[in-house]
Amino acid sequence: MKKKLVTIIIPVYNVKNYLKQCVLSVINQTYKNLEIILIDDGSTDGSGVICDSFKSLDDRIKVIHKSNTGLGLTRNTGIEIAHGDYICFIDSDDFISNNMVDQLMTCMVNFKADTVIGGYTRVSENGKKLYSKKYVSEEYQAPDVKLKLLPRLIGSSPYKKDSIKMSVWNVMFSMKVISENNIRFVSERQYVSEDIIWDMDYYNHAKKVKILNSDSYFYRARGNSLTRQFNYEDRLLDIKKLYLFEKDKLYDLKIFEIASKRLSREFFINLAGCIDQIVETNNIINSIKIISKILNDEFIQNIVLSFPYRKASLKASIFLRLIAKKRALLMVILLKIL
Incomplete structure (x- = not known):
């Protein structure tokens, strides 16, 4: 055959x-x-x-x-x-x-x-x-x-x-x-x-x-110039846009309740990458100002407060608690140290 x-x-x-x-x-x-x-x-x-x-x-x-x-x-x-x-x-x-x-x-x-x-x-x-x-x-x-x-x-x-x-x-x-x-x-x-x-x-x-x-x-795994070209506002809009698109898709597929926490977790992974880039490309003062603005974003707060972050891994739980408590200074210090 x-x-x-x-x-x-x-x-x-x-x-x-x-x-x-x-x-x-x-x-x-x-x-x-x-x-x-x-x-x-x-x-x-x-x-x-x-x-x-x-x-x-x-x-x-x-x-x-x-x-x-x-x-x-x-x-x-x-x-x-x-x-x-x-x-x-x-x-x-x-x-x-x-x-x-x-x-x-x-x-x-x-x-x-x-x-x-x-x-x-x-x-x-x-x-x-x-x-x-x-x-x-x-x-x-x-x-x-x-x-x-x-x-x-x-x-x-x-x-x-x-x-x-x-x-x-x-x-x-x-x-x-x-x-x-x-x-x-x-x-x-x-x-x-x-x-x-x-x-x-x-x-x-x-x-x-x-x-x-x-x-x-x-x-x-290839090196690239993303750090040099990075614009946090554009990146933040991109990951929000993706989250909302996926959310609508999951509702259409009738599996939102099954997959919603997984979707939120991926959103936070993308957000962590965005915050890492901010700390990498800015001094401490600017990093704190930018990240403070992000952590006070109502869209982000609504997602984190509905997420079971207390049951996540230690590293993820710390990151999500800092978001929920809007602790920009502590987040920047920890990221600079790490």
């Missing part, structure tokens, strides 16, 4: 130092029935030329050159022309083990699933292994895909770390589910986490999902 066609979609933007490793890791998969779509999203560093060079080496590769629209919309470009029965998304600065697709497909067939989620290995910028994340092998069937799995993709419980990373790059998705429900990515320029919005749309329709105990996707 002919093996199912798997489409690998790789958005490409200014990654010339990593692109060859990424594409070679896909070309050399033990699972051979692949359609590989490289989408040059307006690269200016020669990445597009590298894409074209691979096209001449492997007839499974298709290359698209387009103006820059960002990661989410570029993935959509790949979906529009994909012919595969299943789709995998790979970021062009990452790479995969040579049997990752085989592992996902074998799991898909053996368990008659429409979706398989694998773990990952985080590596440094130069490819050195930092840590791996394997999930316990589990199986979810509707309605538990929406009621139990999707909340874990939104975030961990306030009481324990049980989340599954919501990134789409360690997953094999069903093209049938995507096509029948017209599922597409939003732009990360519109919402700061396009992957979780995709997940909320997709897993509302998935019927059988398998969690695979593997770490075959290599996610590269």
